[in-house]
Amino acid sequence: MAQEPRQQRPLSEEELKAYYRAKRGKNLALLAALVGFIVLVYLVSLVRMGG
Amino acid sequence: MSDGTADIGSDIALGLGPAREQAGAGGEASVRDYVALLKPRVMTLVVFSGLAGLMVAPGALHPLLAAVAVLCIAIGAGAAGAINMWYDRDIDAVMSRTRSRPIPQGRVEPAEALGFGVVLSLFSVMLMGLAVNWTAAALLALANLFYVFVYTVWLKRRTPHNIVIGGAAGAFPPLIGWAAVTGSLAVAPLVLFLIVFLWTPPHFWALALYRTGDYARAGVPMLPVVAGAEATRRQMLLYTLVLLPLAPLPALLGVAGAVYAGVALLLGLLFVACALAVLRNRDPKAPKRMFGFSILYLFLLFAALIVDRAPGLLPELAPGLALLGGWAA
Structure with a gap:
């Protein structure tokens, strides 16, 4: 007899909120890292080309 | 127009394993978990010794490039730590000192940690090479490779001399800092x-x-x-x-x-x-x-x-x- 696939527990309201919060935090951190990288590359280019 | 709830539904259906389901934040890793993967306490000491190497080296390096060099040392060390946590996830789950780390706790999937570490490691070496110099970048790459392959994979579980030889990986930062300024050793x-x-x-x-x-x-x-x-x-x-x-x-x-x-x-x-x-x-x-x-x-x-x-x-x-x-x- 084929085994039934394992059912995953649906998330509660509180867990969904925490899930949203964590995801939003990660997205903002990634945005900050990307913006920081762009600024860094710009500034490093200025320094390297200037000297 | 996309519906946020549908996105979450598909995320849950697609990705969350039992361990992540048990973890907090509905199984989604937080920024703090990714920071923990970088072993920030170890990173502090690594950065400090790298900074010392950079400051005692003869010659001058533009302050911005010096800051980039220190940043690359920090990211490189953190990346090696994340790869180490990926490889050692089985023993981390057994040891009381390490069982609260993000992977054994099910907050971060092992493959995510590996990807995070590899990407950051490559990024730190490339940035060091392009912004500072390639000698420092090569030393940073060598330190990361040594920590992951020589210490973590080869020595740690095989010999009591694991940290005697493997300790060399943690000794690289002053060399990297010096090379960032002089381009040599x-x-x-x-x-x-x-x-x-x-x-x-x-x-x-x-x-x-x-x-x-x-x-x-x-x-x-x-x-x-x-x-x-x-x-x-x-x-x-x-x-x-x-x-x-x-x-x-x-x-x-x-x-x-x-x-x-x-x-x-x-x-x-x-x-x-x-x-x-x-x-x-x-x-x-x-x-x-x-x-x-x-x-x-x-x-x-x-x-x-x-x-x-x-x-x-x-x-x-x-x-x-x-x-x-x-x-x-």
């Missing part, structure tokens, strides 16, 4: 490398002495597990005795002054005293105290190196401030 940074290299075994064995059960349970052949506590205590004293005359050597090589030499000698004597206290084995808390002191030892040693060198660097780093100082005098 010399005797002085190699002495700094040796100091960290010889400091590592007593530091980790002090930890292993009061965590022997943890390491034994995980099957990691640390020296106290394999050779016993007595042999470990003798080895620890031996390393601190070798370190005692070596640590003041940068002063004789001209990269540090009398302040550094005095501090190095004093710290060295205290480190030997800690090792003697551990050897006498009268106080069960002695290994823990020695572990704490070993961290302080390296911090203060490199702080003395930086402080000793800082006045000479002031005109290069902040010419305006130095001029003002001269005018005021």
Whole structure:
């Protein structure tokens, strides 16, 4: 007899909120890292080309 | 128009395994979990020793490029830590010291941690090469490869000398810092490398002495597990005795002054005293105290190196401030 696939527990309201919060935090951190990288590359280019 | 709830539904249906389901935040890793993967406490010491190498090196590096070099050392070290956590996830789950890490807790999937570490490692090496120089980048890559393949994969589970040889990975930052400024290597940074290299075994064995059960349970052949506590205590004293005359050597090589030499000698004597206290084995808390002191030892040693060198660097780093100082005098 084929085994039934394992059912995953649906998330509660509180867990969904925490899930949203964590995801939003990660997205903002990634945005900050990307913006920081762009600024860094710009500034490093200025320094390297200037000297 | 997309519906947020549908996105979450598909995410849950697609990705969350049982371990993540049990974890907080509905199974979604937080920024804090990714920061934890970078071993921030280890990173602090690595950054500090890298900064010391950078500051004692002869010559000048633009402050922005110096900051980029330090950033690359930090990211590279963190990336190696994330890959280490990916590889050691099985033993991390067994050891009480490490079982709260993001992977054993199910907050971060192992593959995510590996991807995170590899991407950051490549990024740090590329940025170091493009912004600073390729000698420093090659050393950073070598340090990461050494930590992951030589220490984590090859030595850690095979030999009690794991941290003796593997400790070399943590000794690279002063070399990288020096190479960032000069683009080459010399005797002085190699002495700094040796100091960290010889400091590592007593530091980790002090930890292993009061965590022997943890390491034994995980099957990691640390020296106290394999050779016993007595042999470990003798080895620890031996390393601190070798370190005692070596640590003041940068002063004789001209990269540090009398302040550094005095501090190095004093710290060295205290480190030997800690090792003697551990050897006498009268106080069960002695290994823990020695572990704490070993961290302080390296911090203060490199702080003395930086402080000793800082006045000479002031005109290069902040010419305006130095001029003002001269005018005021």
